[in-house]
Amino acid sequence: MPDPIDEYLDAVLRRSALPAARARVVRAELKDHLAELVEASKLSNPTEIRAMLEEQFGTPAHVGRSLTATYPPKSRARRWLIRCAVAAALLLGVRATVAEVFYTVGDSVAPEVPAGSRCLVFKLRTAYTPGDIIAFHPDADTHTWLGVVKSADPVGGTITISRKNQPDMTVSRWQVVGRVVANTR
Amino acid sequence: MPDQDNRSQFLKGCARTLVLRLLSQRPMYGYELATALASRSDGIFALGQGTLYPLLYSLEQKGLVRVSREEDSPEQGRRRRYYALTPAGRAELEASVSTWNEIARGMRLVLGANNA
Numbered sequence: 001m002p003d004p005i006d007e008y009l010d011a012v013l014r015r016s017a018l019p020a021a022r023a024r025v026v027r028a029e030l031k032d033h034l035a036e037l038v039e040a041s042k043l044s045n046p047t048e049i050r051a052m053l054e055e056q057f058g059t060p061a062h063v064g065r066s067l068t069a070t071y072p073p074k075s076r077a078r079r080w081l082i083r084c085a086v087a088a089a090l091l092l093g094v095r096a097t098v099a100e101v102f103y104t105v106g107d108s109v110a111p112e113v114p115a116g117s118r119c120l121v122f123k124l125r126t127a128y129t130p131g132d133i134i135a136f137h138p139d140a141d142t143h144t145w146l147g148v149v150k151s152a153d154p155v156g157g158t159i160t161i162s163r164k165n166q167p168d169m170t171v172s173r174w175q176v177v178g179r180v181v182a183n184t185r
Numbered sequence: 186m187p188d189q190d191n192r193s194q195f196l197k198g199c200a201r202t203l204v205l206r207l208l209s210q211r212p213m214y215g216y217e218l219a220t221a222l223a224s225r226s227d228g229i230f231a232l233g234q235g236t237l238y239p240l241l242y243s244l245e246q247k248g249l250v251r252v253s254r255e256e257d258s259p260e261q262g263r264r265r266r267y268y269a270l271t272p273a274g275r276a277e278l279e280a281s282v283s284t285w286n287e288i289a290r291g292m293r294l295v296l297g298a299n300n301a
Contacts, residue, residue: 012235028264029215030238036216037234058235066239070246 004046005034008053008060015064018071026067033057098123100177102135102144108163109133109146112183119146119183128152128159128179135177136161138169144177197240200230202285204240205249205270205278212253212269215241241268249274 009030013023037056043049057063100121107115112133121135128134132149136159147161150168157173200222207213207221215237223231244250245268253269270278 026238026242029266030235032214032265033216033219033234033238056234058233062233063235063238066236067242070239070242 001046004049004053005031005038007046008034008050008057011060012063012067015061016067018067022071099181102146104146104183106146108166109148109180110164112148113146113180117184119180121178122181123178125179126173127154128176133180134159134161135180136171137175137177138171139175146180196230196232197236199285200232200236201240201244202278202281203230204237204244205274205281208250208268208270209275209278212267214265214267218268244268244274247273249277 009027012030013027016023016026018026034053034057037053038049041049041052043052054060058066100123102119102121104113104115104117104119113119119133119135128149130149130151133146134149135144135146137143138145145163147163147169150160150162152159158170159173159176160168160170162168203222203226204218207218207225213221216234218241219232219234219237222237241250245252248271250268251271253267255264255266257264
Protein backbone atom coordinates (compact mmCIF):
# COMPACT_ATOMS: atom_id res chain seq x y z
CA MET A 1 0.00 0.00 0.00
CA PRO A 2 1.65 3.28 -1.07
CA ASP A 3 2.28 5.75 1.71
CA PRO A 4 -0.18 8.67 1.38
CA ILE A 5 2.51 11.07 2.62
CA ASP A 6 4.95 9.97 -0.09
CA GLU A 7 2.20 10.18 -2.70
CA TYR A 8 1.31 13.67 -1.56
CA LEU A 9 4.97 14.77 -1.62
CA ASP A 10 5.43 13.23 -5.07
CA ALA A 11 2.52 15.36 -6.26
CA VAL A 12 3.94 18.51 -4.65
CA LEU A 13 7.45 18.10 -6.03
CA ARG A 14 6.14 17.23 -9.49
CA ARG A 15 4.55 20.65 -9.52
CA SER A 16 7.63 22.46 -8.28
CA ALA A 17 10.72 23.32 -10.31
CA LEU A 18 13.24 22.84 -7.54
CA PRO A 19 16.78 21.72 -8.33
CA ALA A 20 17.20 18.01 -7.53
CA ALA A 21 19.47 18.52 -4.53
CA ARG A 22 17.14 21.10 -3.02
CA ALA A 23 14.11 18.92 -3.72
CA ARG A 24 15.64 16.11 -1.64
CA VAL A 25 16.17 18.40 1.35
CA VAL A 26 12.68 19.86 1.04
CA ARG A 27 11.12 16.43 0.75
CA ALA A 28 12.81 15.18 3.92
CA GLU A 29 11.74 18.27 5.84
CA LEU A 30 8.14 18.24 4.67
CA LYS A 31 7.85 14.53 5.31
CA ASP A 32 8.61 15.14 8.96
CA HIS A 33 5.99 17.87 9.18
CA LEU A 34 3.34 15.80 7.43
CA ALA A 35 4.03 12.82 9.66
CA GLU A 36 3.28 15.03 12.67
CA LEU A 37 0.03 16.15 11.06
CA VAL A 38 -1.02 12.57 10.39
CA GLU A 39 -0.10 11.51 13.90
CA ALA A 40 -2.12 14.35 15.42
CA SER A 41 -5.11 13.59 13.21
CA LYS A 42 -5.28 9.94 14.32
CA LEU A 43 -6.43 9.04 10.80
CA SER A 44 -5.48 5.75 9.20
CA ASN A 45 -7.45 5.68 5.96
CA PRO A 46 -5.15 6.81 3.11
CA THR A 47 -7.94 8.72 1.34
CA GLU A 48 -8.84 10.59 4.51
CA ILE A 49 -5.18 11.28 5.24
CA ARG A 50 -4.70 12.73 1.77
CA ALA A 51 -7.76 14.93 2.15
CA MET A 52 -6.55 16.14 5.55
CA LEU A 53 -3.10 16.95 4.19
CA GLU A 54 -4.55 18.96 1.33
CA GLU A 55 -6.80 20.86 3.71
CA GLN A 56 -4.24 21.61 6.41
CA PHE A 57 -1.04 21.80 4.41
CA GLY A 58 -2.31 22.89 1.00
CA THR A 59 -3.06 21.40 -2.37
CA PRO A 60 -0.01 19.97 -4.19
CA ALA A 61 -0.44 22.57 -6.93
CA HIS A 62 -0.49 25.45 -4.46
CA VAL A 63 2.43 24.18 -2.37
CA GLY A 64 4.42 23.27 -5.50
CA ARG A 65 3.94 26.73 -7.00
CA SER A 66 4.88 28.40 -3.72
CA LEU A 67 8.09 26.38 -3.50
CA THR A 68 8.96 27.23 -7.10
CA ALA A 69 8.49 30.91 -6.31
CA THR A 70 11.28 30.74 -3.73
CA TYR A 71 13.67 30.01 -6.60
CA PRO A 72 12.60 32.37 -9.38
CA PRO A 73 13.85 31.81 -12.95
CA LYS A 74 16.11 34.85 -12.62
CA SER A 75 18.13 33.23 -9.81
CA ARG A 76 18.33 29.93 -11.73
CA ALA A 77 19.52 31.80 -14.80
CA ARG A 78 22.07 33.60 -12.65
CA ARG A 79 23.39 30.27 -11.34
CA TRP A 80 23.77 28.98 -14.89
CA LEU A 81 25.53 32.18 -15.89
CA ILE A 82 28.01 31.76 -13.05
CA ARG A 83 28.59 28.12 -14.02
CA CYS A 84 29.25 29.12 -17.64
CA ALA A 85 31.60 31.87 -16.51
CA VAL A 86 33.54 29.40 -14.34
CA ALA A 87 33.72 26.89 -17.21
CA ALA A 88 34.94 29.61 -19.59
CA ALA A 89 37.56 30.73 -17.06
CA LEU A 90 38.78 27.15 -16.66
CA LEU A 91 38.97 26.71 -20.43
CA LEU A 92 40.87 29.98 -20.81
CA GLY A 93 43.22 28.90 -18.05
CA VAL A 94 43.83 25.60 -19.81
CA ARG A 95 44.33 27.42 -23.10
CA ALA A 96 46.84 29.80 -21.54
CA THR A 97 48.88 27.21 -19.69
CA VAL A 98 48.35 23.70 -21.06
CA ALA A 99 47.27 23.46 -24.68
CA GLU A 100 45.95 25.60 -27.52
CA VAL A 101 44.61 24.96 -31.01
CA PHE A 102 46.04 26.85 -33.99
CA TYR A 103 44.82 27.06 -37.56
CA THR A 104 47.61 26.56 -40.10
CA VAL A 105 47.56 29.00 -42.99
CA GLY A 106 50.85 28.14 -44.70
CA ASP A 107 52.77 25.02 -45.67
CA SER A 108 55.97 25.79 -43.80
CA VAL A 109 55.95 22.37 -42.14
CA ALA A 110 53.96 20.45 -44.75
CA PRO A 111 53.30 17.59 -45.26
CA GLU A 112 53.40 16.83 -41.55
CA VAL A 113 51.09 19.77 -40.82
CA PRO A 114 49.53 20.83 -44.11
CA ALA A 115 48.05 24.26 -44.74
CA GLY A 116 44.43 24.55 -43.64
CA SER A 117 44.69 22.04 -40.83
CA ARG A 118 44.23 22.67 -37.13
CA CYS A 119 46.99 21.63 -34.80
CA LEU A 120 47.05 21.12 -31.06
CA VAL A 121 50.04 22.71 -29.37
CA PHE A 122 51.06 21.34 -25.97
CA LYS A 123 52.59 24.05 -23.84
CA LEU A 124 53.90 22.29 -20.78
CA ARG A 125 56.86 20.54 -22.33
CA THR A 126 60.03 22.64 -22.33
CA ALA A 127 62.62 20.26 -23.79
CA TYR A 128 62.64 19.90 -27.57
CA THR A 129 64.41 17.37 -29.72
CA PRO A 130 65.30 17.49 -33.40
CA GLY A 131 62.28 16.65 -35.49
CA ASP A 132 59.78 18.17 -33.10
CA ILE A 133 57.33 20.54 -34.75
CA ILE A 134 56.94 23.59 -32.54
CA ALA A 135 54.93 26.78 -32.54
CA PHE A 136 56.84 29.96 -31.81
CA HIS A 137 56.73 33.76 -32.03
CA PRO A 138 59.40 35.03 -34.43
CA ASP A 139 61.18 38.29 -33.64
CA ALA A 140 59.12 41.43 -34.15
CA ASP A 141 56.03 39.46 -35.14
CA THR A 142 52.97 38.79 -33.06
CA HIS A 143 51.86 35.89 -35.24
CA THR A 144 52.56 32.31 -34.34
CA TRP A 145 54.73 30.33 -36.74
CA LEU A 146 55.38 26.62 -37.05
CA GLY A 147 58.78 25.13 -37.61
CA VAL A 148 60.77 21.92 -37.27
CA VAL A 149 63.45 21.76 -34.59
CA LYS A 150 66.88 21.17 -36.13
CA SER A 151 68.83 21.53 -32.92
CA ALA A 152 68.39 22.74 -29.37
CA ASP A 153 71.06 24.29 -27.19
CA PRO A 154 70.14 23.53 -23.57
CA VAL A 155 72.96 25.71 -22.23
CA GLY A 156 72.33 28.75 -24.37
CA GLY A 157 68.58 28.31 -24.34
CA THR A 158 68.26 28.68 -28.10
CA ILE A 159 66.57 26.49 -30.68
CA THR A 160 67.38 26.30 -34.39
CA ILE A 161 64.31 25.93 -36.54
CA SER A 162 63.85 25.04 -40.18
CA ARG A 163 60.90 26.01 -42.32
CA LYS A 164 60.19 24.98 -45.92
CA ASN A 165 61.66 27.33 -48.51
CA GLN A 166 63.08 29.59 -45.81
CA PRO A 167 66.51 29.94 -44.21
CA ASP A 168 66.97 28.37 -40.83
CA MET A 169 66.28 30.64 -37.90
CA THR A 170 67.34 30.66 -34.28
CA VAL A 171 64.93 31.59 -31.52
CA SER A 172 65.09 31.77 -27.75
CA ARG A 173 63.12 29.40 -25.53
CA TRP A 174 60.87 32.24 -24.38
CA GLN A 175 59.70 32.64 -27.98
CA VAL A 176 58.43 29.06 -28.12
CA VAL A 177 54.72 28.50 -27.49
CA GLY A 178 54.82 24.72 -27.41
CA ARG A 179 55.08 21.47 -29.36
CA VAL A 180 52.56 20.29 -31.93
CA VAL A 181 51.15 17.01 -30.64
CA ALA A 182 48.26 16.44 -33.04
CA ASN A 183 46.69 17.92 -36.12
CA THR A 184 43.78 17.37 -38.45
CA ARG A 185 44.79 16.30 -41.91
CA MET B 186 -13.85 35.80 -3.25
CA PRO B 187 -11.99 39.12 -3.18
CA ASP B 188 -12.44 39.63 0.59
CA GLN B 189 -10.90 36.25 1.33
CA ASP B 190 -8.01 36.94 -1.06
CA ASN B 191 -7.32 40.32 0.57
CA ARG B 192 -7.40 38.82 4.03
CA SER B 193 -5.15 35.97 2.95
CA GLN B 194 -2.59 38.35 1.42
CA PHE B 195 -2.66 40.58 4.48
CA LEU B 196 -2.11 37.62 6.80
CA LYS B 197 0.79 36.38 4.71
CA GLY B 198 2.48 39.74 4.95
CA CYS B 199 2.10 39.76 8.72
CA ALA B 200 3.16 36.12 9.09
CA ARG B 201 6.72 37.03 8.08
CA THR B 202 7.12 39.31 11.07
CA LEU B 203 5.49 36.80 13.40
CA VAL B 204 7.79 33.98 12.24
CA LEU B 205 10.80 36.19 12.94
CA ARG B 206 9.34 37.02 16.35
CA LEU B 207 8.83 33.36 17.32
CA LEU B 208 12.33 32.40 16.16
CA SER B 209 13.79 35.28 18.18
CA GLN B 210 12.68 33.45 21.31
CA ARG B 211 14.17 30.06 20.49
CA PRO B 212 15.02 27.89 17.47
CA MET B 213 12.09 25.87 16.14
CA TYR B 214 11.43 23.31 13.44
CA GLY B 215 8.67 23.69 10.87
CA TYR B 216 5.79 21.87 12.51
CA GLU B 217 6.57 23.42 15.88
CA LEU B 218 6.60 26.88 14.28
CA ALA B 219 3.30 26.32 12.49
CA THR B 220 1.50 25.13 15.62
CA ALA B 221 2.97 27.95 17.73
CA LEU B 222 1.87 30.52 15.16
CA ALA B 223 -1.69 29.17 15.17
CA SER B 224 -2.04 28.67 18.92
CA ARG B 225 -0.48 31.95 20.04
CA SER B 226 -2.55 33.95 17.56
CA ASP B 227 -5.73 32.28 18.76
CA GLY B 228 -6.19 30.63 15.38
CA ILE B 229 -6.02 33.86 13.37
CA PHE B 230 -2.71 32.86 11.82
CA ALA B 231 -3.63 29.21 11.26
CA LEU B 232 -2.48 29.50 7.65
CA GLY B 233 -2.20 26.62 5.22
CA GLN B 234 0.89 25.07 6.76
CA GLY B 235 2.44 24.47 3.36
CA THR B 236 2.88 28.22 2.98
CA LEU B 237 5.22 28.29 5.97
CA TYR B 238 8.09 26.53 4.18
CA PRO B 239 8.35 28.85 1.18
CA LEU B 240 8.41 31.67 3.73
CA LEU B 241 11.17 29.99 5.74
CA TYR B 242 13.22 29.24 2.64
CA SER B 243 12.81 32.82 1.48
CA LEU B 244 13.96 34.13 4.86
CA GLU B 245 16.90 31.73 4.73
CA GLN B 246 17.91 32.95 1.28
CA LYS B 247 17.78 36.53 2.52
CA GLY B 248 20.03 35.64 5.46
CA LEU B 249 17.42 36.47 8.07
CA VAL B 250 17.16 32.94 9.44
CA ARG B 251 19.52 30.00 9.31
CA VAL B 252 19.34 26.29 9.99
CA SER B 253 20.84 26.05 13.45
CA ARG B 254 20.86 22.26 13.70
CA GLU B 255 19.41 19.12 12.20
CA GLU B 256 18.42 16.05 14.12
CA ASP B 257 16.60 12.84 13.44
CA SER B 258 12.97 12.97 14.49
CA PRO B 259 11.61 10.04 16.50
CA GLU B 260 10.44 8.29 13.31
CA GLN B 261 13.29 6.85 11.26
CA GLY B 262 13.98 8.54 7.94
CA ARG B 263 12.72 11.96 8.96
CA ARG B 264 14.93 14.86 9.68
CA ARG B 265 14.06 17.96 11.68
CA ARG B 266 15.69 21.19 10.68
CA TYR B 267 15.68 23.80 13.40
CA TYR B 268 15.60 27.41 12.26
CA ALA B 269 17.11 30.25 14.24
CA LEU B 270 17.24 34.00 13.79
CA THR B 271 20.42 35.60 12.47
CA PRO B 272 21.64 39.05 13.56
CA ALA B 273 20.25 40.42 10.29
CA GLY B 274 16.96 38.74 11.07
CA ARG B 275 16.91 40.34 14.50
CA ALA B 276 17.45 43.77 12.96
CA GLU B 277 14.73 43.09 10.40
CA LEU B 278 12.34 42.05 13.19
CA GLU B 279 12.96 45.27 15.10
CA ALA B 280 12.35 47.33 11.98
CA SER B 281 9.18 45.39 11.14
CA VAL B 282 7.76 45.72 14.64
CA SER B 283 8.49 49.44 14.59
CA THR B 284 6.71 49.77 11.25
CA TRP B 285 3.77 47.74 12.50
CA ASN B 286 3.40 49.89 15.61
CA GLU B 287 3.39 53.00 13.48
CA ILE B 288 0.80 51.58 11.09
CA ALA B 289 -1.38 50.29 13.90
CA ARG B 290 -1.34 53.72 15.57
CA GLY B 291 -2.33 55.38 12.32
CA MET B 292 -5.13 52.88 11.77
CA ARG B 293 -6.44 53.36 15.29
CA LEU B 294 -6.42 57.11 14.89
CA VAL B 295 -8.36 57.09 11.61
CA LEU B 296 -10.70 54.21 12.37
CA GLY B 297 -11.29 55.58 15.83
CA ALA B 298 -12.15 59.04 14.41
CA ASN B 299 -14.61 57.57 11.86
CA ASN B 300 -16.28 55.49 14.49
CA ALA B 301 -16.65 58.37 16.95
